[in-house]
Structure formats: structure tokens, C-alpha cells
Amino acid sequence: MNNQVVIVGSGLAGYAVARELRKLDKEIPIMMLSADHGGFYSKPMLSNALSLGKTPASLINSDATQMASQLKISIRPYCRVITIDQSRNTLTLTNGEEISYAQLVLALGADQVRLPLQGNGVAEVLTINDVDDYRIFRDALQGNRKVSIIGAGLIGCEFANDLASAGYHVEVIDISPQPLGRLLPPEAGVFIRQRLQAVGVTFHLNTTVQAIDQVEKKIRLALTSSELIESDLVLSSIGLRPRTQLADAASIPINRGIVVNRFLQTKFPNIFALGDCAEVDGHVLPFVMPIMHAGRALAATLAGTPTQVHYPAMPVVIKTPACPTVVSPPDFSVKGEWHVEADENGVKALYRDDADNLLGFALLGEAIKEKNDLTPKLPAVLP
Numbered sequence: 001m002n003n004q005v006v007i008v009g010s011g012l013a014g015y016a017v018a019r020e021l022r023k024l025d026k027e028i029p030i031m032m033l034s035a036d037h038g039g040f041y042s043k044p045m046l047s048n049a050l051s052l053g054k055t056p057a058s059l060i061n062s063d064a065t066q067m068a069s070q071l072k073i074s075i076r077p078y079c080r081v082i083t084i085d086q087s088r089n090t091l092t093l094t095n096g097e098e099i100s101y102a103q104l105v106l107a108l109g110a111d112q113v114r115l116p117l118q119g120n121g122v123a124e125v126l127t128i129n130d131v132d133d134y135r136i137f138r139d140a141l142q143g144n145r146k147v148s149i150i151g152a153g154l155i156g157c158e159f160a161n162d163l164a165s166a167g168y169h170v171e172v173i174d175i176s177p178q179p180l181g182r183l184l185p186p187e188a189g190v191f192i193r194q195r196l197q198a199v200g201v202t203f204h205l206n207t208t209v210q211a212i213d214q215v216e217k218k219i220r221l222a223l224t225s226s227e228l229i230e231s232d233l234v235l236s237s238i239g240l241r242p243r244t245q246l247a248d249a250a251s252i253p254i255n256r257g258i259v260v261n262r263f264l265q266t267k268f269p270n271i272f273a274l275g276d277c278a279e280v281d282g283h284v285l286p287f288v289m290p291i292m293h294a295g296r297a298l299a300a301t302l303a304g305t306p307t308q309v310h311y312p313a314m315p316v317v318i319k320t321p322a323c324p325t326v327v328s329p330p331d332f333s334v335k336g337e338w339h340v341e342a343d344e345n346g347v348k349a350l351y352r353d354d355a356d357n358l359l360g361f362a363l364l365g366e367a368i369k370e371k372n373d374l375t376p377k378l379p380a381v382l383p
């Protein structure tokens with residue numbers, strides 16, 4: 001099939017392109033290759049799943065067979081791509097099979113970063129980045145009550161709230177002086193910390209984990225502050241690293257992610273990337289909204305109408321029911337200052353430049369109701 005589009009990855013990014021492309025072109029052959037089960041699920045649900053009583057199976061909306069018939073595409077679950085030969089337009093799978101493509105889409109996602117730690121318990125540290133990880137974590141929770149989370153960023157705070165709501169005792173460790181240190185000004189950090197503490201989360205801030213040891217049936221975390229925490233389980237959520245190795249080995253340029261222009265195109269005109277693995281015109285944005293915009297633009301390009309992606313301002317809702325929060329962090333390259341109004345019901349923090357332009361915001365508690373008024377006043381991420 002000399003016009004075949006091959007999509008590697010069956011996460012939100014892979015499916016966004018497949019769905020949009022099929023809307024535009026009913027005939028073009030599309031093959032999706034996935035290292036995992038290939039079913040469609042909403043990854044953001046993972047950090048709300050426990051308190052909602054979701055099993056791993058119930059998180060999967062449609063399995064690979066159902067998705068294949070719904071989108072009229074071919075899906076190959078449990079097929080890992082190990083090499084790309086861009087000179088011959090072929091991929092190789094772990095079993096040695098070669099697959100040809102006319103256009104290739106890399107939607108490979110990102111890996112959880114792991115801290116280099118000492119101790120005999122390091123192998124016990126868990127991460128949750130997909131449904132299979134959630135299954136392992138949920139099984140490990142059976143009969144246990146105390147969980148330590150390394151990292152008080154967006155995903156760490158969401159899991160902390162979820163576990164606390166489900167009745168677990170949660171300890172969160174972070175090197176920053178506050179939760180969500182990269183996203184919130186200090187007043188807002190205090191607010192979310194207090195709200196999460198009120199539902200039973202204990203924070204250990206300004207410190208980090210040095211060693212993790214298995215001591216009988218418990219795991220002991222030794223912090224740089226000299227504190228010792230005993231836990232049943234340890235979850236690490238300190239950040240994501242785009243999966244770039246496959247591209248790099250094929251001489252597809254990488255930087256923080258797989259480098260693509262606003263057409264989502266790599267240096268090679270028929271190889272594209274989007275989602276958590278991609279760096280789009282200098283932006284690595286591992287969130288759902290950028291994926292939806294990129295998916296639509298890329299589908300149009302693949303269907304024959306070269307289309308650049310535009311990103312509007314895309315605030316992120318943080319799923320901490322104990323402290324409803326929505327953030328639109330300012331771009332690192334812009335200069336401005338936080339202007340904060342805080343009371344016991346919420347925090348409204350606006351990041352403005354000297355000319356009073358709104359460049360970002362953080363809204364917590366009751367202030368989240370201002371999201372719809374403020375969002376149109378923000379600059380576009382990619383105009």
C-alpha cells in the first residue's frame with residue numbers, strides 16, 4: 001500500500017491523528033502500531049481512578065479491536081518498533097518484521113523520570129504512566145495503607161489527593177518549598193498545601209529522598225533533611241522525559257523532544273511527531289489540549305493540505321478536588337510579576353508584564369470561576 005500512513009503509538013496523540021485523518025479521508029490506509037494493548041483510554045483519569053473506584057479494565061473505553069472497526073484502521077497491539085530506516089521508509093518490529101510507510105507519525109509519549117537513589121528498596125519504587133502501571137499499583141495497594149509520593153508537581157498532587165480521598169495515609173516529598181513549585185506563586189502554594197493537608201496529606205518540603213531501603217515488610221525513605229519515613233508503597237512522579245531514542249537512532253533531530261516545526265514535521269518531510277514525545281516549534285507541552293490541536297492540523301497535512309498548528313492559551317485544570325485549581329503558567333521567556341489576591345476561599349494570581357498585559361494565571365478555590373473570563377485575555381502559545 002504505497003500511500004499507507006503508519007502511526008506509532010496508541011495514546012491520545014496517536015488516536016487524535018487517526019480519528020481526525022479518517023474524518024478527512026475515508027479511504028487512506030492507516031496502520032497503528034503500539035507497544036501496549038492498543039485500546040483507547042483517557043490517561044488523565046489515572047490520577048482520579050482510585051477514589052472513583054475505577055478498575056484498570058473499566059478505564060479502557062474501547063479495546064484495539066473495537067477501535068480498529070470504529071475508525072476503519074488496522075491496529076497491531078503489542079508491536080514495538082525498534083528501528084526506523086528513513087532512507088527506505090521502513091520500520092522494524094521486535095520480531096524482525098518490516099513495515100513500510102508513505103507517511104510516518106511518531107506518537108511515542110514520554111517516560112517517567114527516575115531519581116538516582118541509593119538503597120536496596122529502589123526497585124520497589126513505582127510510577128504510573130499508563131493503565132498497566134495503574135494495575136500494578138492498585139494490586140500493590142491491597143492490604144496496605146501508607147503511600148509516599150516523591151514529587152509535589154501536578155501529577156504528584158493529583159495522586160496525593162486521590163489516595164487521601166480513598167482513605168490512604170499519604171506523605172509527599174518535594175525539593176521545592178511548596179507544592180506545584182513551578183506553576184504557582186508562593187501564596188497559592190500555601191493555599192493548596194493547606195487544602196491538601198486538611199484531607200490528610202503530609203508534606204515534607206525543601207528536602208529530597210536520598211535512599212530507599214526495604215526494612216522487613218516496609219519501605220524506609222531517608223530524606224536529606226535526616227527525616228525517616230516508613231511506608232508500604234512509594235510512588236515517584238517527578239516529571240516526564242519525551243521518548244526520543246527511536247528518532248535519535250534514525251538521525252531524526254531531537255532536542256528536549258523530537259524536533260518538529262509547526263507542520264509537526266521532522267527534518268524528513270514524510271516523518272511527523274506529536275504528543276508528549278514532540279517538541280513543537282520549541283514547545284514541549286505534555287497535555288491533552290495541545291495534542292487535540294496538533295492532531296487536527298497534522299491530519300489535514302497528511303490528507304494533502306499542509307496545515308500549521310496554532311495553539312491558543314490552554315489553561316490546565318489540576319484534578320485536586322480538595323483544592324480546585326486551574327493554571328496557565330507564563331512562558332519562561334517572558335518577564336512579568338505575580339499580582340496575588342488571596343483569602344480563605346481562594347487565590348487569584350495574575351502574571352502581568354510592565355504594560356499590564358496578562359501573561360499567565362493561577363486560580364485556586366472559588367477563583368476558578370474566573371477562568372472563562374481570563375482565558376481569552378491570555379496570549380496564544382503559538383499564534
Ligand SMILES: Cc1cc2nc3c(=O)[nH]c(=O)nc-3n(C[C@H](O)[C@H](O)[C@H](O)COP(=O)(O)OP(=O)(O)OC[C@H]3O[C@@H](n4cnc5c(N)ncnc54)[C@H](O)[C@@H]3O)c2cc1C
Binds near residue numbers: 246
Ligand atoms: C496521571 C496523569 C494525569 C494526567 N492528567 C492530565 C490532565 O488532567 N490534563 C491534561 O491536559 N493532561 C494530563 N496528563 C497528560 C496527558 O495525559 C498526556 O499529555 C497524554 O495522554 C499523552 O499522550 P501521548 O499519546 O502523547 O502519549 P502516551 O499516552 O504515553 O502514548 C504513547 C504510546 O506510544 C507507544 N509506544 C512508545 N514507544 C513505542 C514503540 N517503540 N513502538 C510502538 N509503540 C510505542 C506506547 O505503547 C503508547 O501507546 C496526565 C498524565 C498523567 C500520567
